[in-house]
Amino acid sequence: MTAKGDGVESVADGARVSIxxxxxxxxxxxxxxxxxxxxxxxxxxxxxxxxxxxxxVSMLKPFCDGSHKAVGFRTEPEPPTAQPTP
Amino acid sequence: xxTPAARGPVSSALVALLENQNADAEPGLTIELHDLADAAVRxxxxxxxxxxxxxxxxxxxxxxxSGLDGVDDDWEWHPDVLALCATIELAFEQALRDxxxxxxxxxxxxxxxAAALFAMAAADTGPSVSRYLAxxxxxxxxxxxxxxxxxxxxxxxxxxxxxxxxxxxxAKAALVEIQADEYGDGRLARMHSELFAQTxxxxxxxxxxxxxxxxxxxxxxxxxxxxxxxxxxxxLRGAIAGHLAAFEMTxxxxxxxxxxxxxxxxxxxxxxxYFDEHVEADAVHEQIAARDLAGALTADEPExxxxxxxxxxxxLFVDGLAGSALLAAWTAGESSxxxxxxxxxxx
Numbered sequence: 001m002t003a004k005g006d007g008v009e010s011v012a013d014g015a016r017v018s019i020x021x022x023x024x025x026x027x028x029x030x031x032x033x034x035x036x037x038x039x040x041x042x043x044x045x046x047x048x049x050x051x052x053x054x055x056x057v058s059m060l061k062p063f064c065d066g067s068h069k070a071v072g073f074r075t076e077p078e079p080p081t082a083q084p085t086p
Numbered sequence: 087x088x089t090p091a092a093r094g095p096v097s098s099a100l101v102a103l104l105e106n107q108n109a110d111a112e113p114g115l116t117i118e119l120h121d122l123a124d125a126a127v128r129x130x131x132x133x134x135x136x137x138x139x140x141x142x143x144x145x146x147x148x149x150x151x152s153g154l155d156g157v158d159d160d161w162e163w164h165p166d167v168l169a170l171c172a173t174i175e176l177a178f179e180q181a182l183r184d185x186x187x188x189x190x191x192x193x194x195x196x197x198x199x200a201a202a203l204f205a206m207a208a209a210d211t212g213p214s215v216s217r218y219l220a221x222x223x224x225x226x227x228x229x230x231x232x233x234x235x236x237x238x239x240x241x242x243x244x245x246x247x248x249x250x251x252x253x254x255x256x257a258k259a260a261l262v263e264i265q266a267d268e269y270g271d272g273r274l275a276r277m278h279s280e281l282f283a284q285t286x287x288x289x290x291x292x293x294x295x296x297x298x299x300x301x302x303x304x305x306x307x308x309x310x311x312x313x314x315x316x317x318x319x320x321x322l323r324g325a326i327a328g329h330l331a332a333f334e335m336t337x338x339x340x341x342x343x344x345x346x347x348x349x350x351x352x353x354x355x356x357x358x359x360y361f362d363e364h365v366e367a368d369a370v371h372e373q374i375a376a377r378d379l380a381g382a383l384t385a386d387e388p389e390x391x392x393x394x395x396x397x398x399x400x401x402l403f404v405d406g407l408a409g410s411a412l413l414a415a416w417t418a419g420e421s422s423x424x425x426x427x428x429x430x431x432x433x
Contacts, residue, residue, distance in 0.1 A: 022373045023197065024204070047267050051370040059342075064369040066338030069208060 024074050026051035026064035035062060087296025089154045090145050093304075094138025095122045100145055100170065104157045116166045123170055127177045134181060134407060137424075140304040140311060143174045147314045151241055152295050175315050179322075182312070186400045194388040196381035203328070203376045203398055207335035212406030213413045216340035219347035223416070228351055230422050231344075232286055233298045234412065238310045239282040240295050243268035245310070248317030249326045255386055257327065260378030264330070264371045278367075281360040288357045301425040305408045312404055316397055324390030327383050328397030331375040336402065337368035 017031035029050050035043045043062070051064035055073035058065045089105070092098035099119040106115055123142070130136045148154055149162035161167050192202035219231060238245075247265055250258060270276030283293035292298070299307075316326035345361035355362075380398070384391045415422035 020373075020377075022377065023201065025373055026369065028370065028373050047367065047370065048271060049263060049267070049370055049374070051366075051373060060366055063366050065342065065365045066369040066372070069204070070339060 021054075021075070022051075025054075025068055027054055028052075087148060087152050087154060087294075087299070089157060090141060090148075090296070091300045092138075093141035094126070096126045096138050096170075097142040097145060099123075100142050100167075103166070104145075104154065104161055119166065119170060120173070123173045127173055130177070132181075133174075133177050134185075134308050134404065135304050137304040139174050139177075140307040143171065143178070143311045144299070144307045146171050147311060147318075148296070150314070150318065151244060175319075178308075178311070178315065182400050182404075183396070186396060186403045188392070188396060188399060191391055191395060194384035194391045196377050196385060199381040199384045199391070199394065200376040202395065203331050203380060204335060206395070206398060207332055207402065210336065210402045210406070212336075212402060213409040214340075215409045215412055216343035216347075218413060218416065220343035220350070221347075223347055223351075225351050227416055227422075228348060229289060229291060231412070232289065232291055233423065234302055234306050234408070236282070236286060236291075236293075236298055237302055237306055238313070240279055240293065242279045242282060244279075245313035245317040246326055246330045248314075249323050252320045252323045253327070253383065256382035257379050257386065260374050260382065261327070261330070264334075264374050264379070267367060267371065276363075278360070278363070281363060285357050285360045289353065301423045303411060303422070303424055305404070305411050309404050309408050312400060316400075322393065322397070324383065324387070324393030325397030325400065327375075327380045327390075328394035328399075329401040331372070331380040331394075332398035332401035333405075334368045334372040334375045336405070338365050338372065341365050341368065 017029065017033045020028040020030075022028055029052060030048070035045070035050070035052075037043060053061050053064045053068075054075075055068035055071060057067040057071050057073070059067065089101055090097070092101050096119070099115065099122050103112070103115045103119055106112055123139075126136070126139055127133070130139060133139055145154070146167050149157070149159070149167065153159055153162075189202065189206055192198040215231070219228065223231065243265055246261070250261055250265070253261060266272075268278050270278070270280070274280060286293040313326070313329060316322045316329055341361045341364035345358040345365070348358050348361065380394050384394055412422045
């Protein structure tokens with residue numbers, strides 16, 4: 001049931017951080033992580049999974065506030081995740 | 087909660103049965119309830135706006151949530167109550183299937199379904215209650231807005247939680263991830279229903295569950311009843327997943343407007359915290375709901391694809407009807423409530 005048997009640390013264990021690049025949307029970050037200000041202070045986390053702005057328009061940066069939808073933000077087609085192209 | 091007041095013959099017969107203390111009278115009350123319900127379902131002009139049928143269904147459903155004051159909890163699973171629900175649900179679901187627009191179905195899968203859901207939400211031309219609230223609403227209308235919302239928001243997230251044991255794998259993990267955040271991640275003060283109760287108290291409204299139910303029109307009850315119907319029928323698990331995705335997708339931007347509206351009216355962070363929290367939370371939730379919940383569900387159970395899209399479209403459609411009713415009343419200078427004096431409290 002766990003991924004430990006194949007030598008891969010499980011994201012669910014909190015040992016690794018996963019970042020999902022959501023098409024036309026934010027970066028969804030899960031796991032155990034800290035977000036720091038430029039001077040190194042921790043931005044207090046308000047939830048376990050956060051969405052980070054990548055359209056540049058959010059009024060809650062570094063967090064997403066859904067503004068990418070209002071401005072029609074588009075990302076490049078996602079690269080294949082399972083089978084990297086040779 | 088306090089048992090909602092009857093709105094017509096069916097809801098009246100239901101309350102009479104639930105509050106009956108005379109065992110000898112029960113068979114007669116039961117027959118009357120079913121006869122009246124059958125007739126009302128056959129005769130209704132529009133079940134989505136039918137005060138009596140939506141009121142009766144809401145009252146019966148409340149037995150599954152907080153219960154009804156003075157009513158035996160055994161009624162929740164009583165065959166006669168379940169039969170009443172089934173009679174109304176059959177017509178309610180059919181009306182939704184007939185009237186809710188269904189877009190061309192995407193291929194099952196995470197990316198395809200998420201893209202189709204986002205496109206559907208973006209194309210939604212529903213009324214903008216949020217813009218009205220941000221720019222124009224009076225203080226009285228802002229109170230009405232909270233009263234209308236309180237029917238669902240004081241039990242926010244609960245109707246979708248019914249789906250947790252009905253899902254498995256990725257979709258279940260995604261739903262639990264969203265719901266854990268909705269319930270404050272273990273911190274009561276951050277639970278969304280608690281934040282909404284705080285907002286109500288701060289503007290002088292009563293945050294008792296069900297306090298304002300008698301004041302809201304059928305279409306507001308229908309928004310809640312639809313969620314409970316989708317959530318409590320395993321057969322409709324695709325629809326409740328799609329509903330949540332659409333609900334989250336139409337939340338973060340409007341909630342910023344709601345917050346702006348209350349700020350414009352002079353309210354502080356204690357009032358707007360609920361809305362501000364949803365701007366950030368639902369920008370997260372919409373991604374999880376569209377991709378990992380609804381999208382993954384269609385990948386794992388492709389036969390649910392149509393219901394996922396139906397549930398999402400039904401959310402937009404019925405919430406649009408409720409919003410239209412609200413704006414129609416306000417732009418005509420009228421109250422959107424059935425019992426206008428409920429604003430500010432009643433006995």
